[in-house]
Amino acid sequence: MKNLYDVAIIGGGILGAMTARELSRYQLDVIVLEKAYDVGEGATKANSGVLAAGFHPRAGSLKGVSCVQGNAMYDEICRDLGVEMRRIGSLYVAFNAAGADMLREKHQKGLQNGVNPETLRIVSGTEARSLERGLSARVTQALYAQNTGIIAVFPLILRVAQAASVNGVEFRFDTEVKHIAAQKNGYRLETSQGDFTAGFVVNTAGETAMAVERWLRPADLVIRPRRGQFVVFDKQGANCIKHVLYQAQENDEKGCLLAPTVEGNILAGPTSENVRDYKNTETTAVGLQHIIKVARKIIPDLDLGEVITSFAGVRSNIKNMVKEEKDFIIRRSAPGMISALGIKNPGLTSAPYLTKMIVNLLQEEGLLLELNPRFQPTLSLPAKFTALDPLQQKKLFAAEPRYGNIICRCEAITEGDILRVLAEPLPPKSLNGLKKRLRTGMGRCQGGFCTPRIIEILCREWRVPPEKIFKSIRGSHLVTGQVK
């Protein structure tokens, strides 16, 4: 087994995966070491899927600039990788004079962060309601940002990583980095799956990025987990909201947004609270009540009966800095080692820009970037069978009749689709991996129908007993064995 690389990337979240893809443009041996069974299992997974326009972060901050620049870079990424993204625009609504002040402040921040002035303007309450029908009558003004987008998060992280993979990047899962030691011409990374040697290291370990950096330099930042809870509503068809909706906070409410997803669901959240552990992805009654309260405030007629699930994600929050100074940190931790620290919202939007920064810093550290002549910028993987045109369907079905067996009825996913993704680059290794690739179990029955059937297919294809099928990571076995 090969264990000598030019660059080792620790962490396969959106930033690690994008860095991997960026580096695959060059003639480099790159490896991504990921402790989970799949890419994007940390903060990336529990993302709102909103491409922020860039009026929230402090003016002139890295957060602000990377957000505006990153947002613009998504057109190309999504086109090249076939990821669905729509710039539907957002309304940041105010309910009173104080809110209107906040709204003007956001407007200024946005302009200073480089948002195109033509895409960012203040509109009246009436105009806001004409843009978004269900908006509360209490809304007095809104900041309308046309560049705010929504993106399919699972396909994004997946396609980025798959694109890196087809261009030669190696991904190792279930591989936790336990220690890094500097050695001649690079680093030795000790992992749960043996040692790896790399000339350069990129630390995009998200929640554990600070702990990773500490092996090579004294800690100066305190980064703690901060949890965000979300509520998902069932697909609403024509009643779905048309924009991402933020609100100027009244009293001491924490900010929550309402966003349509590319699939037509509505997402509401996140909350924001400190937790002790990055594994604490529990939702709470208080959190869910808060989200629903804010959601109702913005859209009073929201149908709460249509809630299908809730989830929470944990982001890295820098603790020992005042709010006004907090920012994303991309820095040289040691010679040849670059770390990304405190990356939280709008990290997904900023990721393409941050990636370029990381690669530039690596170059400054001496990484030789020679273009890879075989680099393929585009990736084309087929859509699910039921979404294809009849001719393609006929062809696929002739070769594999199991495209005719519906396994996930809510999302219309067939057995053939499952078999196809099992053979794709970076195939799924768990039930969640399949969900990330095909949306199995994400519909209104939440896996009630398909989970047992998927377990059966995975047992057959992977030739393992049912208790070896995991939901996500090691230890998350779905069932305990056979009845008899």
Place this chain on the structure above:
Amino acid sequence: MNRRHYDLIVIGGGPAGMAAAVSAKEHGLQNVLLLDRNSTLGGILPQCIHDGFGLYLYRQALTGPEYAQKWADKIMQTGVSVKPGSTVLDVSYTIPFAVTYIDGKTGLRTVIAQSLVFAMGCREKPLGKMRIPGSRPAGIYTAGAAQYMMNMQNIMPGKRVVILGSGDIGLIMARRLTLEGAQVKLILGQKASGLLRNHVQCVQDFGLPILFEHTLISTHGYQRLKGVTMAPLNSDGTPNLTRKRYIQCDTLLVATGLIPETELWRTAGIPLNAIAGIPADQDGQTMISGVFACGNVTHVYDVADMVTQAGFKAGAAAAGYVLHKNMEHSASNELLSAIDITEPKYGDNRALQPDEIICILCPSGCRMQRHDANGHIAIAGYGCKQGLVYAQQEMSNPVRTLTTTIKVINGAQPLVPVKNALPLPKAKLFDIMKKVRNISVTAPINIGQTITVDAGDVEIALIATANVAQKEKSC
């Protein structure tokens, strides 16, 4: 494209759809197509291996697979065209109606019909719908998913189980899990529901802990479920957080209710009824002429027999629509209509009094007393003669029906459902289960076939309640 034309297409092959298809044939329709997404007919019935089906229609406590087979036989006899393994993806409501479905034999296909019967049944409410906070680790299933795993796939969902919901599905799964060696740590429900006979034979018989007016307030665990927190309900329906309690478990079964499966109705442009079902009159006629709906897709029924009755009416009405005449009801329809299905009793969760016996023979659940005022044995309170016999038996040597599964070798399915030929002593159920777990039978197995289990001192005869074909030879 040349599309196959039918008089009637029935969507869904559960008790409602099977009855509708048979009824339409009996009432004179020629070309009736039944589409069902499963490989075998019966809808949810094949996984409901317990007994209690057909008590009204047949005066017999059939198991789910037996009840399904009865109707599958009728489907064959009446000449209904059946396409199993076919999932309907789209319905066009302009006349003639077009139904697009997908299966493993022909791929995507559109067929047309003069009339439609919707019989898609219902699905289970997922935990997320209950807005119960907490983590989402492995080990949380709806009761029906767990039932499918255990009874159809030979998969054990977990070992230490909490069941949320005290309706019949939850109670039946509690017994099923207990018989297969899992520990049911608690059944909790907001209010008493479920048939009394199920409370007796699924909960009391095994001394399982059950709590009403309680609900789940959180789930815990990162990889696999580690436990749940529950709390009693205040009078306003909110949980009393000062009295919350943590229960260790690795599995949570959610049995909190069913929702009509109305996905295909969405494009009809007509709102659902107040209980989220397809609106239809008592003959199954919807607001679209020629489109009928019956069974759980209109509202969730309590008893399968009632679903069959509704399906039969809808099938007759569809035939009447196509043939432009008022139907003279067929013999079976008269039979079905004549049966008076009364709503069974629920919610009487008064603790069983020391002197009481609850009859489990039918959904009525009569509460009987053993003694008269003077303390003499004198059974009172029974609703029929069988009840009296049951009470006498219960006082001398309580017996039960045992429904379980046996491992199949070389079968198309891994398990065959079975029931006992003769009532078994209640006290011996676990001993017998131990033996049953260790035996296997070789496919093919025919419904009604006797399988003998050597239970030490006696031989026990079990009867297969479903057919299991031999595994197809893979090439």
